[in-house]
Amino acid sequence: MVATALENTKAGETAEIYLPDNTILGNVLALEYIPFGNKIAIYDIPKGTKVLKYGAEIGVSTEDIPKGSLVHVHNVKSQTVDIPPAIKEEIMRQIREKQERGA
């Protein structure tokens, strides 16, 4: 229920979702900035749901994630070895900084 951004996507932009054979699955409206390489929710993800990427579980959502939101360390945790909270903050800070720089 997530897709990976292949280019920086601004809040309010509509992104096309591609399958591996380059056919189009559909569209999603980005509710916030999604940097290149990061994930966007293509369906609503309730809190406590196992998050699926490539058809396999990558973690569990720690809050409700509306369709079109950034899916990352601030709303997903690992089921094996999670990232310490201080590092999560630093990651999100660096992402926000990249956005402000217009990267």
Add this chain to the structure above:
Amino acid sequence: MNFKGYLRPDGTIGIRNKLLIIGVDECCEGIARSIAKNFDDAVVLTNWYTCMLGGNEETLNQLIAVGKNPNVAGVLVIAMGCGSIGPSDVAREIGETGKPVYTITCQKVGGTRKSVQLGTEYLNKLKEYVGGLESQEFPISRLIVGVKCGGSDTSSGIASNPSVGAAVDKLIDMGATCIGGELFELLGCQKVLEARASSPAVFERINQLIENERQRWSVEGTDVETMSIGNCVGGITTIEEKSLGALHKTGTKPIIDILQINKDFIDTPKDPGFYLSEVTMLCGGAGVNFASHGAHMILWTSGAAGFNNPIVPVIRVSGNKDLFNDDMDVDVTGIMDGSETIDSASDKIIDKVIDVANGIPTQIEGIGESTLTLYQKDQRLEKLLNLSCCSK
């Protein structure tokens, strides 16, 4: 599909004719290099874990296994003479393959100068032997290809890993053998691996060896890196996600078994198909691990690191347009903007596998190989963590 290789006396096939000089102890490294510098195809493998055997059995096993690798045409084993490991401890088993093996004990022949002189004579003999070898045609199913990644970035999970995985599937369909490893980076992949394991017993072995690696690399109080902030800023959220992205390079075929490397034995694949192994996630050590398993070449997914090793040629596959340079062998950057499919990229990779098998050098082969890193598990850590291998 065929390639031209060299039939070894034991029935294995080499795609290179390397002359391997094994320094059984670090004292012989200089002698080995003085000999090697006059021979283009000479490769030096030095045991820098010192000359003592107790605790270093896994290294001894690797020295022997690398000597047996099919890309090695002939071997010279050198020891200083005061250590616990003598050259015949290494040479004897390599010699059982039928390939020419010479030994020198530096102290016995009268010192460094005499060793270099005698070693040069031996290498000349090996060079003459190689000159008389003729290549023959063999089917691609005779190839053993290792798979590894290095320095994951966003393009790894989207472009290079999936396209290598698709190539691995095609190679397996053609009857070849592929080997993956890096067990620490399979944490979180257990469900997928269980579905692919050829039997419950195989999955149990895989699980135990992944758990062994997890313990080795998560000792409380040590600050061992498993995921960098850069991975996360680049979009990777959990170790499972990183591992699942990395797992893609191993394709979708059943896992026949998991090959072990330890102080008692080193497995080599007996039947064609896909195998996991204890090949380490550390790149240099992985090269030698792959050589120990009998691999011919390695498919390596990356952003842009130019890694190679002089025994098992490395094919570098990159999907990162910004970092791509002339160290890279296969360009799969088109997947990132939709101008190439994973399927067509995998065909490019197969073409490169055949080229390299036929003797065409990779981009940095012969120009700047990495050194051969001998990596072994520390027996003291194994004991403290109470880790053991799986019974054969």
